[in-house]
Amino acid sequence: MNFDLSDEQKMLGEQARALLADMTPFDRLRTLIDSGAEWDEPLWRALADMGFLGAAIPEEHGGLGLGALDLGVIMEALGSANAAVPFMSSIVLGAEAIRLAGSEAQRAAWLPKLASGEAIATFAYAEGPGPVFATGVALEGGKLNGSKSPVADAGIADIAVVLVGGGGFALVELDQPGVKRTKLDSFDQLRPHYRIDFDGAAAEAMPGVGKLDRLIDQAAVQAAFEAVGGAEACLHMARDYAMERQIFGRPLGGFQAIKHKLADVAVATELARSNAYYGGWAAESSPDDLPAAAAAARLSGIKCLEMAARENLQVHGGIGYTFEANCHFYYRRERMLAVHLGNRGFWADRLLNAQPGSQVKAA
Amino acid sequence: MDFNDSLEEAAFRAEARTWLAAHAPAHELPVGAKMPDTEEADRGRAWMRELYAGGWSGLTFPKALGGRGLSGIEAVIFAEEEGKYHLPKGPFTSIGTGMALPVIAKHGNDEQRARFIEATLKGDITWCQLFSEPAAGSDLAGLRTKAVRADDGSGDWIVNGQKVWSSWAHLTDWGILVVRTDPTVPKHKGLTFFVVDMKTLGIETRPIRQISGASEFNETFLTDVRIPDANRLGAEGEGWACCMTVLMSERLGSGAHRSGIEPLLDFAAATPDGHGGTMLDDRSIRQQFAEALAEEQGERFFQARLRTMVSKGENPGALAGMVKLAYASRYQKTNGLALELRGLAGIAPEAGDTATGNVQYDYIYSTVMRIAGGADEVLRNQIAERVLGMPGEVRMDKDVPFEKLKG
Numbered sequence: 001m002n003f004d005l006s007d008e009q010k011m012l013g014e015q016a017r018a019l020l021a022d023m024t025p026f027d028r029l030r031t032l033i034d035s036g037a038e039w040d041e042p043l044w045r046a047l048a049d050m051g052f053l054g055a056a057i058p059e060e061h062g063g064l065g066l067g068a069l070d071l072g073v074i075m076e077a078l079g080s081a082n083a084a085v086p087f088m089s090s091i092v093l094g095a096e097a098i099r100l101a102g103s104e105a106q107r108a109a110w111l112p113k114l115a116s117g118e119a120i121a122t123f124a125y126a127e128g129p130g131p132v133f134a135t136g137v138a139l140e141g142g143k144l145n146g147s148k149s150p151v152a153d154a155g156i157a158d159i160a161v162v163l164v165g166g167g168g169f170a171l172v173e174l175d176q177p178g179v180k181r182t183k184l185d186s187f188d189q190l191r192p193h194y195r196i197d198f199d200g201a202a203a204e205a206m207p208g209v210g211k212l213d214r215l216i217d218q219a220a221v222q223a224a225f226e227a228v229g230g231a232e233a234c235l236h237m238a239r240d241y242a243m244e245r246q247i248f249g250r251p252l253g254g255f256q257a258i259k260h261k262l263a264d265v266a267v268a269t270e271l272a273r274s275n276a277y278y279g280g281w282a283a284e285s286s287p288d289d290l291p292a293a294a295a296a297a298r299l300s301g302i303k304c305l306e307m308a309a310r311e312n313l314q315v316h317g318g319i320g321y322t323f324e325a326n327c328h329f330y331y332r333r334e335r336m337l338a339v340h341l342g343n344r345g346f347w348a349d350r351l352l353n354a355q356p357g358s359q360v361k362a363a
Numbered sequence: 364m365d366f367n368d369s370l371e372e373a374a375f376r377a378e379a380r381t382w383l384a385a386h387a388p389a390h391e392l393p394v395g396a397k398m399p400d401t402e403e404a405d406r407g408r409a410w411m412r413e414l415y416a417g418g419w420s421g422l423t424f425p426k427a428l429g430g431r432g433l434s435g436i437e438a439v440i441f442a443e444e445e446g447k448y449h450l451p452k453g454p455f456t457s458i459g460t461g462m463a464l465p466v467i468a469k470h471g472n473d474e475q476r477a478r479f480i481e482a483t484l485k486g487d488i489t490w491c492q493l494f495s496e497p498a499a500g501s502d503l504a505g506l507r508t509k510a511v512r513a514d515d516g517s518g519d520w521i522v523n524g525q526k527v528w529s530s531w532a533h534l535t536d537w538g539i540l541v542v543r544t545d546p547t548v549p550k551h552k553g554l555t556f557f558v559v560d561m562k563t564l565g566i567e568t569r570p571i572r573q574i575s576g577a578s579e580f581n582e583t584f585l586t587d588v589r590i591p592d593a594n595r596l597g598a599e600g601e602g603w604a605c606c607m608t609v610l611m612s613e614r615l616g617s618g619a620h621r622s623g624i625e626p627l628l629d630f631a632a633a634t635p636d637g638h639g640g641t642m643l644d645d646r647s648i649r650q651q652f653a654e655a656l657a658e659e660q661g662e663r664f665f666q667a668r669l670r671t672m673v674s675k676g677e678n679p680g681a682l683a684g685m686v687k688l689a690y691a692s693r694y695q696k697t698n699g700l701a702l703e704l705r706g707l708a709g710i711a712p713e714a715g716d717t718a719t720g721n722v723q724y725d726y727i728y729s730t731v732m733r734i735a736g737g738a739d740e741v742l743r744n745q746i747a748e749r750v751l752g753m754p755g756e757v758r759m760d761k762d763v764p765f766e767k768l769k770g
């Protein structure tokens with residue numbers, strides 16, 4: 001047993017963190033929000049130049065052909081910086097959906113462009129409140145009809161992989177007359193969401209069916225890495241503030257009410273990180289274990305980031321409620337990450353359904 | 364990263380599995396049956412003897428001292444395989460090999476190592492831990508049991524005082540004991556560490572009735588107990604360092620408690636919901652169990668990361684307390700939830716409903732996990748201070764000579 005990242009993976013994580021620390025300080029996030037920006041475009045270019053966008057895209061399609069754990073350390077760094085880039089939409093979901101379910105021609109057409117950052121993809125699955133993965137949009141005779149909402153990063157995406165009736169996927173270019181994109185009032189200001197109405201839009205069916213489970217299990221593992229990165233950033237932010245802030249004649253961080261809270265966040269974060277590692281390992285090396293591993297990683301990722309984002313703001317007191325302090329970025333991102341790809345209840349069901357022994361399955 | 368065994372590890376595991384399959388079943392305890400302590404102790408000894416004869420005792424101890432000189436990872440593999448059987452391990456054997464031997468190996472002299480290590484690995488000596496006192500639990504260094512040199516020039520020590528919560532002290536041969544030998548210095552500095560023969564005149568153990576109904580631990584009274592200086596471990600006044608070695612070994616030894624959720628899922632699935640389904644169809648119940656299951660898996664994989672650290676020669680330090688902190692509360696919460704699922708039948712099951720009886724027992728037992736071996740709050744302090752680097756506790760007693768302390 002060697003249950004640790006390799007030296008190369010640790011180095012990759014450090015590179016990603018260094019780049020993000022350099023390019024996306026918190027003031028940058030404030031500027032993006034104030035300017036109403038959709039995303040951090042220079043950061044995206046830099047990620048592309050470092051090869052991060054193509055990390056998990058196969059070499060024959062212009063990527064580096066690395067695995068889920070390599071992608072995971074990048075996701076962790078992105079989560080830690082609260083980066084405003086469509087990495088989850090375009091790489092973890094869009095590109096991976098095309099790799100898993102696309103035709104050879106679709107892969108050849110889009111994967112190189114996604115790897116280089118020249119094109120951006122998104123994955124359109126929800127249709128408002130109701131089932132997380134909804135199939136009300138219809139693809140008939142190469143035409144797409146219906147609506148998806150909310151869809152992350154749809155304002156900047158060139159293509160969408162759309163979950164359609166029957167459970168298959170359609171590939172649709174978004175810049176065409178049959179597609180109407182309406183910006184929604186997004187809780188996470190750094191991750192804009194849209195409603196997309198398809199009115200006879202030209203779309204191609206993707207040949208791979210039955211790939212949804214695999215796609216979202218893999219994405220759940222990556223979401224867990226993102227959550228762990230965010231939770232650790234919150235934990236350190238809270239710890240540093242508590243050490244600096246003098247109160248009742250001593251550092252705030254010397255009080256047990258604060259120490260114990262942060263100790264609990266630290267435990268939840270390490271357990272979630274351990275589940276994310278296992279999920280990454282299972283995605284690469286033990287696909288039979290992936291469904292349970294992914295669901296556990298997703299659940300514990302939600303939990304640790306929720307604890308960390310809330311308690312970080314709490315430890316900061318009044319200043320935590322200001323736009324000038326940095327707690328709010330994670331506080332908003334946390335709610336977004338808690339529900340995208342399915343909320344706690346959805347993943348709880350998946351975890352129990354993945355347990356051996358049929359008696360635990362839902363009736 | 365590889366969660367699987369390396370080739371050498373797999374070979375070692377296969378060897379362990381084969382040996383255990385041939386020897387362990389005969390020693391297994393009957394499930395659910397209660398037996399007298401003395402019988403359980405005898406069975407524990409017999410299993411130790413079997414292990415030693417097969418070459419599976421003291422895997423990490425040097426060959427010269429009766430062990431096998433292997434690495435930590437092999438000990439973990441063996442423990443995993445051994446854990447598949449319901450064996451009489453318990454404190455009879457774990458205090459000895461898990462706490463007494465590491466401190467003897469590290470702080471003892473050659474004579475003490477030769478005298479105690481192999482004999483313990485063989486099952487000839489069992490151990491108890493005489494640390495806690497009525498006023499010294501988490502604050503162990505506050506202990507008052509004192510030792511002074513005998514005035515006959517023999518160099519022997521005369522011990523007086525009281526210990527409490529000493530597990531199995533009434534059944535074991537030897538104890539590891541920490542006492543105060545100098546009250547004129549601050550409390551951590553005046554302690555000295557001994558091994559003591561439990562049959563020495565002046566040692567009296569009185570059983571304490573526990574909430575579980577059993578009496579596994581004791582009050583131990585020490586009245587003019589004479590301990591030869593040859594039984595001192597480490598230098599006079601250096602007892603605290605020995606205690607730290609014991610507590611570290613204990614923490615690393617207390618691995619993730621794996622059981623817990625799966626039996627409870629079966630329990631919920633076997634409980635009718637009154638609407639033609641089972642309690643496991645309830646969304647809220649499903650969610651609570653699923654979250655607990657995710658935590659349990661996290662504990663297990665975190666433990667795997669710690670083992671990897673140990674196998675690379677790194678010391679996990681206070682990280683080792685995280686798993687116990689997490690699982691003890693989880694275990695308590697989920698067993699409490701499970702009892703509730705059965706409604707009134709959970710608190711007063713029909714005769715023969717052993718499943719409910721087990722859940723009741725585990726709900727009671729979970730309270731111990733949150734106290735013994737480092738209470739939750741103490742572990743949180745350690746994580747905050749040593750993992751997160753936060754300030755230490757305010758201390759009123761730090762530089763004050765022990766005899767000047769109030770209380």
Ligand SMILES: Cc1cc2nc3c(=O)[nH]c(=O)nc-3n(C[C@H](O)[C@H](O)[C@H](O)COP(=O)(O)OP(=O)(O)OC[C@H]3O[C@@H](n4cnc5c(N)ncnc54)[C@H](O)[C@@H]3O)c2cc1C
Nearest residue numbers: 492493494495500501502528529530731735736738740741
């Ligand atoms: C089943 C069982 C077996 C045991 N076996 C042995 C044994 O074999 N040998 C032995 O020597 N001992 C043994 N113990 C004792 C055990 O180590 C102590 O119970 C434990 O260290 C706690 O000490 P205490 O009981 O005195 O509680 P206290 O130390 O009085 O703690 C009471 C409460 O206060 C909290 N607390 C303590 N300090 C702080 C702080 N600084 N800040 C905030 N909260 C704090 C604790 O977390 C706890 O919740 C056993 C205990 C049990 C329950």
